[in-house]
Amino acid sequence: MKATHQCHAADPFDYAPVDEILERYQGQKGATIPVLQAIQEVYGYLPRQAMEYAAKQLRIPFSRIYGVATFYAQFHLTPRGENIIRVCQGTACHVRGAAKIVDALKEQLGIEVGETTEDLKFTLESVACIGACGLAPVIMINNDTFGRLTPEKIKEILKNY
Numbered sequence: 596m597k598a599t600h601q602c603h604a605a606d607p608f609d610y611a612p613v614d615e616i617l618e619r620y621q622g623q624k625g626a627t628i629p630v631l632q633a634i635q636e637v638y639g640y641l642p643r644q645a646m647e648y649a650a651k652q653l654r655i656p657f658s659r660i661y662g663v664a665t666f667y668a669q670f671h672l673t674p675r676g677e678n679i680i681r682v683c684q685g686t687a688c689h690v691r692g693a694a695k696i697v698d699a700l701k702e703q704l705g706i707e708v709g710e711t712t713e714d715l716k717f718t719l720e721s722v723a724c725i726g727a728c729g730l731a732p733v734i735m736i737n738n739d740t741f742g743r744l745t746p747e748k749i750k751e752i753l754k755n756y
């Protein structure tokens with residue numbers, strides 16, 4: 596039977612993209628990961644409603660889908676910001692003051708590492724060496740790299756996003 600979102604009339608969540616994804620992977624074994632990847636591509640993260648709905652339609656326990664979603668670092672269970680800031684915590688950056696850069700970012704954004712600002716503009720994450728050790732300490736914002744950072748430079752950089 597074709598999956599349908601009609602039964603969610605009172606629920607404002609848009610299930611249509613999930614229906615389309617499930618239709619694409621219908622009957623395929625081991626579809627959980629590709630289905631979750633496709634859901635994340637649409638919504639930017641994995642909304643709980645979408646996972647519950649997918650579990651129901653795929654006739655697998657929600658706990659299994661949730662287990663996969665939490666096991667892989669590629670999946671995000673909460674909305675992410677429009678801009679992803681990655682602070683390098685590798686050895687070179689660490690010895691050259693990455694902690695001060697993290698503090699400056701936390702202060703400017705008002706969030707902790709792993710969180711997203713309320714306006715969904717920025718998500719702050721930490722990563723291991725990003726291969727630009729000569730420029731330590733380094734951060735990346737989306738695909739842009741900023742090196743030889745000082746806490747003072749952070750404010751200026753953020754203004755451009």
Ligand code: FES
Nearest residue numbers: 683685688724727
């Ligand atoms: S340790 Fe930060 S770029 Fe290598």
